[in-house]
Amino acid sequence: MSEEAFHIMTQMDLEGAETQAVLQCAPLLTGIKMSNLLHVREGQQREVASMFEATPVSSRILYKKNGRISVFLYREQRLKRFLSVGKVRRLLDSFGYRGMELPEILSRLSDRYQRHMDGRGEFPHEIGLLLGYPPEDVSGFIENGGKNFLCSGYWKVYKDPARARRIFDGYDRAREAAIRMAGNGTGIRDIIKYTS
Template sequence: MSREIWEIMRKLRGDEIELQIAFQCAPLITGLKESNLLNIRKQDYQRMKDIFKESELTIYPLGIHAGKITVFLYHRERLEKFFSGESVLALLHEIGYIDTDLKQVLPVFRTHYQQYLKEKKVFPHEMGLLLGYPPEDVKGFIHNQGKNYLYSGYWKVYDRPHEKIRLFQKYEHSREKLIQLLSYGMRIEEIIAICSNTEIWQLVDCDCQYAS
């Protein structure tokens, strides 16, 4: 992220949860990613629900740990499409899932995630798939125990690193643009609404690039 954007973030005042959402969930909001994990303060939970209530994104709480709520945010249609891929289904079966329907996977994952936070023993590798990570990278992470990766960015990459690096660059671009829009005085709800319309978002994105 550029120094200019860090300066913008430092100077931004107002709703802290808006900045956190823009910073952490930009790839999801702009349609580049299927889902995202978000750790927020308990007092920010209702505000977060209000932010997303008119959006296409679904909020799925995973639990409370160390005074914060972990929330799984996802675009149902995009994530279900991702879950229909043969390699994703095969890896879910390998991990131990019999029913690979998203509605069935989520509550099982929540239990696994809460157990991991308490015991720090068995890591729920299905998390990578739920976050839309390429199955070849999730499988590589499992088989290599998180080592021997080719590149580390938003996740550890085990295959086609150049392709993933370009994708990570798009993620960074989306993050910078959303923070820019906040700095122009837009509310995060307005930004989410704009991003849900592909044609309008492309125009706004171009304007941001010109302004920068």
Template sequence: MSQQAFWLFLKMDKRNLFVQMALQCAPVLAGIKVSNLLIIEERYWKELCFLLRNSEMCARKLYRCRDKITLLLYRREELEQWVKTLQVEALLKEIGYDSVELHRIFRKLEQRIGGHGNGEMPFPHELGLLLGYPAEDVRGFMGIGYKKCLYTGYWKVYEKAEEKIALFSEYDRAMDLALSMAYERQNILKLKEVFEVDSREKKLAV
């Protein structure tokens, strides 16, 4: 987050749904990530469903704790393609997922998250795969292969650090644009279009 975006954020209503979506979900809203987690008060659930009804975005409840819910905000087609990529599918099957159909992945993941919440199971770090984290980094974080962490950004990086640092910069840019839109009360679901225009302008300026 840039300093300018930070100062805008300080002026905004932190409870506003668009502000929270800008803060937590800018990369997926910008179309450069398959999904993001969104943690909100449960009373905002119906409002979120209404906002998303005619959009490319989907929301899935993963966990509820007191008055808050943890959701996966995702682009269905992109996420379906992602979990079927060779490395992601292989790791999912390695850790107990017998199918890469989204509804079956969600069902098992929700069971594991619930088990963790009840203190019965370890945290399901495969959630990182559903968030679009590269399989090699999820493997590294889980201790599979005993690799050294090279960088910590939106997740811990174990391979191709330079490439992922550049990607994290794009995520930061998406957040800056999203917060600016939220501050100006623009429809944050239009972030993908705004991000694409901003990207073209940056290329022309080089």
């Protein structure tokens, strides 16, 4: 992160839902990523929902407990297209999502994520697909138990680290741009509007 972006960030309300959305989800906000997870306080649920009203970003609560929530934010059409790609669809089907459309997929993911977070089930590795990670990296993570990766950043990479590093660099640039915009008083809706 540049010195300028870091300085701007130190002036922001780090507890605010909008700041957390900028810090955690900049690649999604700027249109280069199709989905993201946002973790905020439960009392910020309405604020998060209102931030994304009348934008191309949809939201779904995946987990709620002990005053915290995990919100899955996504660009619906892009996510649907990605999930319909052959190798992505086949891997998603192997996780038990055969024949499901996006609303059913998100409902099942939410149930599985909630069960895992409550200590009643395995981690739902399919979340990597819904976050747009390459299917070979999702399956590589599972096959290797999270070890033996070639590089890591926004996810652990098991194939094509050069491509992944380019993506990671793009995500980092998006975060810097979103921080600068937010530091200049630009709200979430306008960041989405101006950069998408």
